[in-house]
Amino acid sequence: MLRHLFTLIWNRKRANLLLISEVFFSFVVLFGVGAVLITVGKNYFTPHGFNYEDVWRLEVRAGQGLKMPRAELDDVVRQVKALPGVRTVALTSGNLPFIFNTNNSAFAYKGKKSPPTNYYDADDHYLEATQLHLREGRWFTQTDDGSNHRPVVITQDLREILFGDEPALGKIFTFSEPGPNIKPEDEFQVMGVVDNVNMESDFSAPIPAMWKRLIPYDTTHWETASMLVRVAPGEGGVLQEKIARTVAGVTRQWTTEVRVVNDDRLHRRMFTLVPVVGLCIMGLFLIINVALGLFGVLWYNISQRRAEIGLRRAMGATGAGIGWQFLGEMMVVTTFGVVLGAVLAAQFPLLNAFDLPAEPYLLAIGAAALAVYLITALCAWQPSRLAAGIQPAVALREE
């Protein structure tokens, strides 16, 4: 029977070519939308690795070209920390969570090179402020003051890339291209390992990250001091104003910005959500369009092939058999389109496009194939039933 179907389709190849190309393009569209949705969805359900609730970012700016004396900055930190409702204040670098600001570089340990890795400055209170999940070792403490190398904490994925199964604590690594003279502060000694972290957006994949311990003299060339402030649950505008006024109380020259990290997160996710929703709407519309078109074409074909159907019935085919034949024909046509589409789609994981893992691509190929079969089956079902219901006597008389 299958052989018979293939012959039939081959003999009608011209007419079927259009159907096949339509199935092919639908597959490509579904694959594209599917790959995006699977990637984005998977990232959405991956934990962020830190607690963004009840954390504010506090940025104090001295203005371009103006220095930020350490004494006054210390004063600001101490006074803000003393405010009721403030749990802790951690000094960090400008690449705060969920804002469009990143610092990254590649690191290496004994020839093993990392992909671009986010690196942050962090002081001893950072762990408490962000509530990162410590897996091994410890966070920085004052006892690190005397350390010869720069104490760092890394994420689990960076640990796996650089150290594999070997113990990581105490190991020293550096930039992948460190230059001729490695400064001691560029020799990073692993103090601890935390769970994978995603500080980009709800829809981003975790990126390897590293926190370098802030050493005191760092702040003197700062124009902006960035801080993460953990506050008691339920704190709001009143405390934000208090913080701003506290900073102004230290120096009127500096400007202050206090923002809720969770608001930044919601703002940031719009930048992914809006295009993804747009893409889905477009994909959905294209698929509905194709489904209607396929349905129309198949339905029309059935009405054109009434004589053939009558003949087959006269020669002993059952109504159900005719129905299955038409459904089967469409499935074979679909298979051609899907195979072509899959060959194209397979290039993405093969060529490692967009540096994404192969898994979402393969899933997307599977999902797109399934969806295309489902859609064509649905479109072919009603016309096939129509074909099954044709009375042989009537059909033959028409001819």
Next chain:
Amino acid sequence: MENLLATSPETRSQPAAGLGATPVLRLTNIEKVYQTKTIETVALNQVNLTINRGEFVSVMGPSGCGKSTLLSLMGLLDEPTSGTIEVDGRAVQSYSDRELAGLRNLKIGFVFQSYHLINDLSVVDNVEVPLLYRKSMGGRECRQRALAALDKVGLSARTGHFPSQLSGGQRQRVAIARALAGGPEIILADEPTGNLDSVMGEEIMDLLLGLNRQDGVTIVMVTHDEQQALKTQRVVRFFDGSQVG
């Protein structure tokens, strides 16, 4: 209204009277072979046929004898495998698709067994179809000619109807009006009464005979009906692709 049908003097002459006959269509040594991958079918074999101006010729023969092929060749819808077709003394084998279309438009009118009216157009719009492809003709003139042709077949009262609202005989009249509208040299009718009952068939036959006798229209008609064939001036018989009489 009558003279509207005869506006192009070079395409219309006096009814031919026996001797001084001029050929409208001449087929010389026509052969038509249908070639498929495996088999070769000879549809027409060495056909020589001349249709003179003002003649009413019927073509007879059993099914599959090549009558329809002959008619499509005469109508320039198809090309012979070998042999020449001359229209008004000019051989057409080197003509392009567009030139052939132009020739069909000017010189030839078709009447089909199953009418082939365009269901989406009203009667008068259907009759106008051949005139639409005459670029020089304005809309008003088209309309007038179409109405004149409909008048000729006795359907002036039904110009706004649609084919589905007409009886079979009426439909065939519309088809004849359409064939007449362009003022052709020759009308090719393929079993014009084949789909009609005998009364209606008779009416159509009378209409064609009238057109031939009174207006001098040249007609070639394929038919199965011996009675009808006998009413025409000349009968050409075919059997298995060859002319037998």
Next chain:
Amino acid sequence: MLLSYLKIAWKVLMRRKFFTFISLFGVSFTLMILLVVMAMFDHLVGPGTPAKRVDRMLFVNVIRHQMVGGHGWMNMPASIHFVDDYVRKLKTPEKVGITTTSSNATAFTKSKLLALDLTYTDGNFWQIMDFDFVSGRAFTGEEVKSAQRVCVLNETTARNYFGTPDVVGRTIEIDLKRYRVAGVVRNVSAAHVYAYADVWVPYTLSPQFYKDNRLSGEFLVVLLAPSAQAVPAVREEYRQMVKRVEIPNPKEVQAIFSYADPVLASFTRAILNHQDQTVDDDNIDTFYFMVGGLALLFMLLPALNLVNLNVTRILERSGEIGVRKAFGAAGPDLVGQFLVENLVLALVGGLLGLGLAAGALALVNEAHPVAYAHFALSWRVFGWGMVLTLVFGLMSGVYPAWKMSRLNPVAALRGSGEQK
């Protein structure tokens, strides 16, 4: 002839309502999506409050510094020195105004933190842009010069801070500094990057207001040409002027490049420039090429769908095609007829799409993804929609029309779809 084609086209549309529905669905939704995208694009670069005279405006985003010895590039907006001593000296522009990209500022009401976008501008800015003032007025060049602490607010900020838009003369505290409100304007869409802000204050209050001879600062320059025709002349004079700019630190900076571009070119130059930055190319052709390609690609699937339907339905028309051929229609005549039919379909679909687009934009506006943006259909978008309709009609009509015109008339009259 055309009338007859149109008649037939209409009849064919009405004959099989289901097929007509499928075809119209495809055409209208395709065009709807394209029109929505286009309306957004038009909102971004077309004329609209306050940039009503955008066709006369040129924008300077950055000065590109080529560093000595291949040490790369530094791209920064202009300094006041550059604006005052070079741009304001140009002869062809009617006006030169400056603004900045908005920076974050904070104001506190009784219990709430107002996150504000604050922009520094000069007096000319208010004469180049046509803001809708709800009350009060813009600040003047004089007030800017004497660095008075005045500001203009948008309506929302005035309401949020004071509870009423009628606040001229009152004082607002932003980043713990006090400003007197000179005027209140209607909200400006955040998509209008050169005009958007919640609060505007004189540039002389900016921490970036340096009086030395550095070239880089934070100021975006807006030039107003006396007429749309004069735009190229202004552009050229600016280009010549940049060649004369004296580089204050020649040991570090080898050369500078800067261009005054119309609004779209100013985006495309920044976004699409990946090659050599010394080349003066605003990439607008590349942009149109890419956008056109994407639009075609997007239309491909619905067009293919329509082609498929049309080809399938050729049989339905075989009798008509046969008759027309027999009565003297040549191939091109038939191609013309079926193209007209498809264009009629596309046109009906296009008009439907226009209606759908209006509805979709109303939904988008309801969700306001961009602050204060109100997307709307304009005559320009409508015109482009019609062009797209035409392209779509041709894309989906040419192949079936060609196929139909090639039907063998003898076979067509017998009622089968055999090809010549």
